[in-house]
Structure formats: C-alpha cells, structure tokens
Amino acid sequence: MAGDRALDRPAGARSQRRERLAALLLEARTGNRGALDAIVAELTPVLWHTARNQGLSPQAAEDVIQTTWLTLLRHLDAISVPGALIEWLVTTTRREAWRVSAAARKDDLPGDDAFEDLPDSVLTPDELLVDDERRRALWHAVESLPKRCAELLRIIAFVPRPHYDAVAAALNMPMGSIGPTRGRCFAKLRLLLAKDPDWSP
Structure with a gap:
C-alpha cells in the first residue's frame, strides 16, 4: 500500500x-x-x-x-x-x-x-508528520519553479475555483494563456516531485 x-x-x-x-x-x-x-x-x-x-x-x-x-x-x-x-x-x-x-x-x-x-x-500524529513532510516538499518544489509558474500555482492552490479573468488580472497574463501555462507548470512540478525523496506518491 x-x-x-x-x-x-x-x-x-x-x-x-x-x-x-x-x-x-x-x-x-x-x-x-x-x-x-x-x-x-x-x-x-x-x-x-x-x-x-x-x-x-x-x-x-x-x-x-x-x-x-x-x-x-x-x-x-x-x-x-x-x-x-x-x-x-x-x-x-x-x-x-x-x-x-x-x-x-x-x-x-x-x-x-x-x-x-x-x-x-x-490523521494520527505520525500521519500528520508524513502529511507535513509532503506539504513541505510540495511547496519547496513550487518555489523552485520559474517565478510565473510559482505565482500561478500559489493562486490556484489557495482559491478553490479561481476565475481566469481574476487570475489574468492578478498576474498580468492573457486570459487565453492561463490554461496552457497551468498545464505546463503542473508538468514541471510533477517532474520536480518525482526526483524528491521526501515526496511520496
């Protein structure tokens, strides 16, 4: 398991x-x-x-x-x-x-x-520690991304259903580029996490 x-x-x-x-x-x-x-x-x-x-x-x-x-x-x-x-x-x-x-x-x-x-x-205390370690690894990986990717993923993480127009305004991005950029950023994040021994799938 x-x-x-x-x-x-x-x-x-x-x-x-x-x-x-x-x-x-x-x-x-x-x-x-x-x-x-x-x-x-x-x-x-x-x-x-x-x-x-x-x-x-x-x-x-x-x-x-x-x-x-x-x-x-x-x-x-x-x-x-x-x-x-x-x-x-x-x-x-x-x-x-x-x-x-x-x-x-x-x-x-x-x-x-x-x-x-x-x-x-x-969660038990041990499970909380594992969860905390995973969270730390995740945000360390996010901060290692290019600045635009890190900013975009932070907004997506803390807003349940962000409207693309609001995201575009916050990041000064064309609205049509948010979806493709988001996909590329998640792909980069997955590669970083796959190399991190502190990240468990």
Whole structure:
C-alpha cells in the first residue's frame, strides 16, 4: 500500500525530528525562548491542519492554535515524556477544537472526559508528520519553479475555483494563456516531485 510505504520510509527522519523537538522542549523548560519559538514555527502547520480537520473556520482555527500554544506555555513541565510533544499538542488542539465547535453550535458542553471515547477518523500524529513532510516538499518544489509558474500555482492552490479573468488580472497574463501555462507548470512540478525523496506518491 502506498500509504504504508509513506509511513515506513521516513521513519528514521521522523524519529530524529521527534528527538530534536524533545530536546527543544527541554531547553524551553530552562527558559530558552528561542527553543520555544522553534517549536512553534515547526509545529504550527501541523496544528493548523489538525484544527481545520475539525471543521473550524480559519479564524476559529487560529484561536484554537493560539490557545494550544498558551496551554503548552503553562504546562511546559507537565509533559512527562518530551518525545510525546507532538501527540500532546495534537490532542490539546483537537480537544480545544471540539470545545469551540460545541460552543459555536450553542449545545450543552459535556465534560472533557466525554471526548475520550469519541471515534477519531482524522490523521494520527505520525500521519500528520508524513502529511507535513509532503506539504513541505510540495511547496519547496513550487518555489523552485520559474517565478510565473510559482505565482500561478500559489493562486490556484489557495482559491478553490479561481476565475481566469481574476487570475489574468492578478498576474498580468492573457486570459487565453492561463490554461496552457497551468498545464505546463503542473508538468514541471510533477517532474520536480518525482526526483524528491521526501515526496511520496
């Protein structure tokens, strides 16, 4: 299975990443602000994906992630196994996202223990790491494309159904050239990703 191969192949890299994050957590406990900033910079995309997977709006997801980081700041010494930092943050983010979702629906909010037995169909922490690695590889490849291709693909990525007239105006391109250019850019992107060992099909 392709998914299984994706999980197995980068296992060593994920283990090293966990060890590095655990070391940063230990440094953060001594008051090293740079270590905490490094954790935030590296894992915010993972937490963003986690929060958005719960159906939150971008603004609500931002609030949830901010709450998660504040919670970590208050509980730096509460994580008994530093290597489990990712799981701790993902779990904290999901619980806060559930709380925010429940409040938004104006339902009665059950206690925290009521969430323990809920079926979890979203990505596991290891799958989130694989997904994050793939995302990093993808955007690295996009940034390696010619400038016009990178600009076009960024617009297509962040606008669900971009109108060609709006894209043409944004990029100062003839509208009739967008479709062919888009096809050529995707072809170049596929070639770059095929050569990248961090990209799993």
